Amino acid sequence: MQLSLAQVEALAPDAGTFARAKKLAKPQRFSGIGADDRALWAQVQGTRTYELCIDLQGPAYRCSCPVRQSPCKHALALLILAAQEPDAVQPATRPDRCAAWLRQRDAAAQKPKGPVKDPKAQARRAQAREQKVAQGIAELRRFLEDLVRLGLADTAKQPQVWERMERRLIDAQARGLAHQLGWIRRQLHRGEDWADRVLFALARLHLLLSAYEQRDRLEPGLVEEIRAQIGWYRKREAILSKPPVQAHWFVLNQHTRYESGQYSRTVWLCDPQSRRIAQELSFATDFNPDALSQGYQPGTQIQASVYFHSDYLPLRATVVRSEAFSCLPFSPQRLTEIAYPHWEPALRSAQEQRIRLPFLLEWPILVRDLRPAFKEDRLALADQQGCLVLxxxxxxxRWQLLACTGPEPSHCFLTYDGRFARPWAVWREDQWFALDLDEVDDGDRF
Amino acid sequence: MATAFNPRILSAFLLRGLNQQGDFFSQLPPALQALLADRRADRARCFLDALSLSCFSEQLSQLPAPDQFDPLPEVPEAGAHPPPSALVPTICALLREEAIPRAAVLAVLHNSRYALPDSILPMILNLESGEPLMRALIAQTLSPRGRWLVALNEDWTPYLLSLSVQSLDQLPPRCQSERLQAIFQADPKQALEFIQTQWKQGNGEARLRLLPWMRLLKGFPQARTWLESVRSDRSDRVRRAALRMLCAWHAEQGQAGRLALLSECLQKRGRLRHRLEIRLPEQDQPELGVLPLDEAKLGLAKAVLRLGQLLVLVGPEALAQHLGLSLKKTYALLARSDFGVELCYFLLEAALVHESLAALEAWLLAYPDPPKTMTGARLAALFAQSHPQQIPNMLKTLGEPWLKAPEIWALIFQRGIECDAQLTADLMPSLCRALRSPKHPRSLQLAFLLIAQLHIPTALAEAQRRCPQHAEVGGPLKHWMELLELRKALDSPCAREPLIRKSP
Incomplete structure (x- = not known):
């Protein structure tokens, strides 16, 4: 097992936990450190002595500490120690507690997902959910229409009304809509152009509701996308049953966000050979922290099978890595070759995708030779032809972007939401700069 | 139709709400009125339909066309370059590490003639904008792109004050005059150097424009010397202007008045009077930079501050001569006064400004232990103004209590000052004591800073042997070792290669 500090940092749920883990990563704090091909284990001295075991194939973590975070600082500290002082981790026989846990994991993974026991009951449940969602949507419709009648300026002063509607949507099992409404609520009276942002978000929400109401007339792929936006989650087994795209994927960037007990992680990958970009989204709460996807180190290459959730517009995907900790260096030169030469073809491509899926939030694009510029004091990116996108x-x-690019042209990986660009990474020759979007406090925009 | 579906029009209506609009529909463009007319019963739904359509169509109609924009200024070419990209993660990790001071990492970079990596510039600039010494250290390790970036952000203006004057003329012209004025106010000595450089390069008109700036610098002996040399300038207008200023200058100096004031302050028993209501002879000429010392008007702190400034202006030797006392006695007299603690800084500043080692020795005798007000940062800030060759002598002169300030050692790093063998031998006992005392991690840090500076393999081996036994010390030690490894890597010929390649 060869680990680097950067790989461990990518696994951390947040910078604070990683910093705490670094302080803890001293051989004196650990006892009984051992490892084999599958796992790494130790006892760590915290407030009490905690039993710690890490399944390297997952990776998955088990620590007897009371913290629900995963990986906790103890697990990260052990990985840091293994990365910085490999001699401290010697091959050993797996202790019973660790062996038992790994057996449990294997058993759970191999447990056959049997056929549906009662198809009628399942159909009844599905119908009941449809009804609940329909009720939620009807209430949301009324809410939006009231909003239009009373005016945004008036309603924006009553956040409790918005929160009540969000809770109602969660009860109606339409989490996607609740999430979107929550985002709009957080934009109210925030920043100079809040009304503009809210306007476009409300328009998109209305469009989504209208599309759902007319789903019988739409093609099945689009309906599936609409249902996913509303809150029907695709089952992992169904996703993994599709043929994957097996390739060496470039990790473009990763962004982890923690808010109100919920983690969300966005990972962008690109396969230059098939010219595909994949977005892996994962969510976890304090109660099921393992649901968060494995962390990746931006600017590296991984061997993985990527399962796209939809054939209609392949973007969101589930990633299964061949080896948990293997990372290959990569040359961004291959990305330069597939990037758009300037804005016009890039935005045309994004608009084509938007026509296919009008409530698409953002579309990833790679553009060559963009230089930062200011248009009426607003930061923009200009291509070689002098065209600008704000x-x-x-x-x-923004300052990190300017520091990395300077006034010279650089190649850029960004997402475009129909009006604005959001740069995620820039590169020039062999240098890759992943921009630190963790600072962004509205990262979960919809 | 495009106007009808402009979402900005709908935005204004949405803010107030349909119920408040009154003749809302009549204000809309005809196309939208026609659309809404059919469904007047459900105006809200109509509005939302129109809103969705307008937003969607606007997003689809947006394709960029060549546009006017403000190009960013060019990055100056001169200056240190960022280190090789392979070393950047190590540097970032060390800069984020709490166990070792950032000053040490910055100093290692600076001594190896490398700049801060571009990608972490905003993080470092935001973290350290408040601390003057760190600001100076960071400003020294800024790459040309770093200086370019600092000039773009108003919040980072303090860094510009710390930038060397040579880099000022690399700033965009619109920033230059503002920054120049700020630098004149913050650091007149640096400003003088800048004017002298500009003077040599500029024509008669440019030199004439520079001359008024000298008014700000009249407290400095070097400024007067230089101004006298200006009298032989090849331009008549400049020569006359310089002469006028010099004549006025001599009249304004008021050295005699200041000396009289100081001696009046010192009572027979060597104590300063509590109330400093003395009037200066030049008080009715406030534009000449006089220093009224009315405590009732100024408040005690400001009165002492002005007294200190007065001491610096007069100079220690002139004061001692005027009083007919030795330097040591003069310093002792002032140190024992009611304001002795507050004057500590100014007395040292006077010694350093007038480059008097005798005054420095007198100051050390007067203050055997550093008072609380004399922090390491202030001491280092004063040292930073001194000539690098003087610093080893000062270190020798300073006793051990004064050497506990990490800022002093950061300064040694920053300036790349080589301490001689004798000094090393003198300091080794205190280093070894620090190494044996794991309860004092700060002392340990100092020790390692010095070790890193002096490259003492035996001391390193000793440190490695002793410190890993202690958990609290083992961690910092590990990071110090990483720092030393970084230093070696930066100084290695392999690391130099990219620089050689980049140079024309």
């Missing part, structure tokens, strides 16, 4: 307002890593 960077989104409140884009937190």
């Amino acid at each position: 960077v989104e307002p409140n884009y937190a890593p």
